[in-house]
Amino acid sequence: MMKKNTFLLISFLVLVFHCQGQKKEGYDNSLLEQLPHHIKLSWETSPDHSQAVTWRTRSSASKNYIEYAEATASPFFEERTIKIGATTQSYTSDDGLWYYHTVNLRNLKPNTQYSYRVGNKDHWSEWSEFKTATGQNEPFKFLYFGDVQRYIHSLGSRTLRQAVLANPDSKFMLFAGDMVHRGGLNKENWNEFFPAGGWMFNNIPIIATPGNHEHLKASSGVDISPLWANTFAFPKNGPKGHEEETFYVDYNNIRVISLNLNRYKYPEDRREILEWTEERLKEYEGDWIFITHHHAMRGLARNRDSGVRFPEFQTLYEKYKVPLVLTGHEHLYARGRMVMDFPIHVVSVAGPYQNAIQFSDWIERAGTSMQLYQEIYVSENKLRYVARTVLGEVYDAFTITKNENGEMQFEEAPDLPAESLIPTKDFEKRYDKELVKTYEADKAKYLQRKNR
Ligand SMILES: [Fe+2]
Structure with missing residues (x-):
C-alpha cells in the first residue's frame, strides 16, 4: 500500500516539475503576452558593423535586455554572451499599453553570424541568428x-x-x-x-x-x-x-x-x-x-x-x-x-x-x-x-x-x-x-x- 502511495506521489511530483519546466521554456500560452514579441531586425547604423533589434512587451516589470554572442553550432555558448539593456518607450494604442524596446548592437565584426535573444529574467525569446554584411563588393x-x-x-x-x-x-x-x-x-x-x-x-x-x-x-x-x-x-x-x-x-x-x-x-x-x-x-x-x-x-x-x-x-x-x-x-x-x-x-x-x-x-x-x-x-x-x-x-x-x-x-x-x-x-x-x-x-x- 505504502509503495503504491509513494509511487503516486513521485509521479505527481514528476508531473509538477515537468509542467514547471515547460512554463520556463515559454510554452504556457497565458505567458504569451509577457513574452517579448514583434521581434525584428533593422539597421540604425552600418550593416557590416551593427545590427538594430526591436521588440515589444506588455510588462515593464523589469528592464528588457538583449543577449548576444558569435554564433556556434554548439548550444553551450551562454557563458560567452554579452548582455545590453534596451532603450524603452511606452505607448497606449487600441489594444492597451505596450513597451517598445530597441537595442543597436555596435562594434560587430563584418561577415559574422551572431545569435541573440531578447527579454528579461523570466521571459526570453528563442535564440535567433543574424549575419552582418561583408562590407565587400560581392553579389x-x-x-x-x-x-x-x-x-x-x-x-x-x-x-x-x-x-x-x-x-x-x-x-x-x-x-x-x-x-x-x-x-x-x-x-x-x-x-x-x-x-x-x-x-x-x-x-x-x-x-x-x-x-x-x-x-x-x-x-x-x-x-x-x-x-x-x-x-x-x-x-x-x-x-x-x-x-x-x-x-x-x-x-x-x-x-x-x-x-x-x-x-x-x-x-x-x-x-x-x-x-x-x-x-x-x-x-x-x-x-x-x-x-x-x-x-x-x-x-x-x-x-x-x-x-x-x-x-x-x-x-x-x-x-x-x-x-x-x-x-x-x-x-x-x-x-x-x-x-x-x-x-x-x-x-x-x-x-x-x-x-x-x-x-x-x-x-x-x-x-x-x-x-x-x-x-x-x-x-x-x-x-x-x-x-x-x-x-x-x-x-x-x-x-x-x-x-x-x-x-x-x-x-x-x-x-x-x-x-x-x-x-x-x-x-x-x-x-x-x-x-x-x-x-x-x-x-x-x-x-x-x-x-x-
Ligand atoms: Fe496603400
Whole structure:
C-alpha cells in the first residue's frame, strides 16, 4: 500500500516539475503576452558593423535586455554572451499599453553570424541568428514588397512566406510603405503584420519607408504614427526632423534611400528633402542606388490623377541617373520609364487589396488582381530584377548592366508571360460608369501600343 502511495506521489511530483519546466521554456500560452514579441531586425547604423533589434512587451516589470554572442553550432555558448539593456518607450494604442524596446548592437565584426535573444529574467525569446554584411563588393540579393496593408493575416502573409521560402538568403526585405492600413492602431494592423513575418523578421532585416497609411490620418504627411518610431529602428541620418522616415542605408556596394514624400505638400519639407537627396546622390561612390518612397511617381489607379506627383524629384533622378525607383500605393503592378533611359519606376503590391488600372503611356509592363513580390540581384556591373506572383511564377524581369564608362543599359527579359489585366472583383461597383465603360477599349489600345 505504502509503495503504491509513494509511487503516486513521485509521479505527481514528476508531473509538477515537468509542467514547471515547460512554463520556463515559454510554452504556457497565458505567458504569451509577457513574452517579448514583434521581434525584428533593422539597421540604425552600418550593416557590416551593427545590427538594430526591436521588440515589444506588455510588462515593464523589469528592464528588457538583449543577449548576444558569435554564433556556434554548439548550444553551450551562454557563458560567452554579452548582455545590453534596451532603450524603452511606452505607448497606449487600441489594444492597451505596450513597451517598445530597441537595442543597436555596435562594434560587430563584418561577415559574422551572431545569435541573440531578447527579454528579461523570466521571459526570453528563442535564440535567433543574424549575419552582418561583408562590407565587400560581392553579389547578393534583397526582396522588395509593395503594400501589404489589408487582410494581412489571411492573405498578405502568404506573399511574405513565399518570398522568403524561395529566397532564404535575401539580405533584407524592403517595404515601400503601407505595410498596414491604420498605422496608429495595432488590431488588424501591426498585430497582424509582425506575426505575418514571424520568425522571418528575427533573421532578415527590414528596411521600410512610411506610407500614407502609417500616418495617423492617411491623407496627412505630418502626423506620422508614433508607432513608426517606437516600432522600428532606422537610421537617423535624414534631414533634421525627418529622422527614421527619410534616411539611407549603405549595404555593401549599394545605397538604399527612403524618402518620406508624404511631406511633399509642405514646401519647407519638400525643399529640405530635395536638397538632402541631391547631396546623397552626388556624394555616392558605390555601384547602385535604389530610391524608395511610398507614392508612385504618377497615379495609376483608374480613378486617380495620373499627373507627375513629385516633378523636382523626377528631375533629380534623371539628372543622377538613378537606376530604380521602388514604390507602392497604387495597389497594382506597373513598370516603366518617363524618359528614354533612367530611372526605371516600379509600382507593386504584396497584399490582396487591389485597384483597377488606367493604361498610362509610360507603362512598359502592367499587372492587376495579383499579389506579387520582387527579387533584386545585385553585382558590381549588373542588376537583375525579377517580379514573381505569390505562387512564385515569374511575372516581370529585366536587367540593367553597366559598361566600363558606367553607362547603363536596360534589357527586358524575353518570354515574359502575357499580362494579367483583370479588373478587381468589385470593379463595376467601385468605379464611375465612364471608367468601367472605357476599360476594355483602353486596354486594347495599351496592348496595341506594345504590339501584343
Ligand atoms: Fe496603400
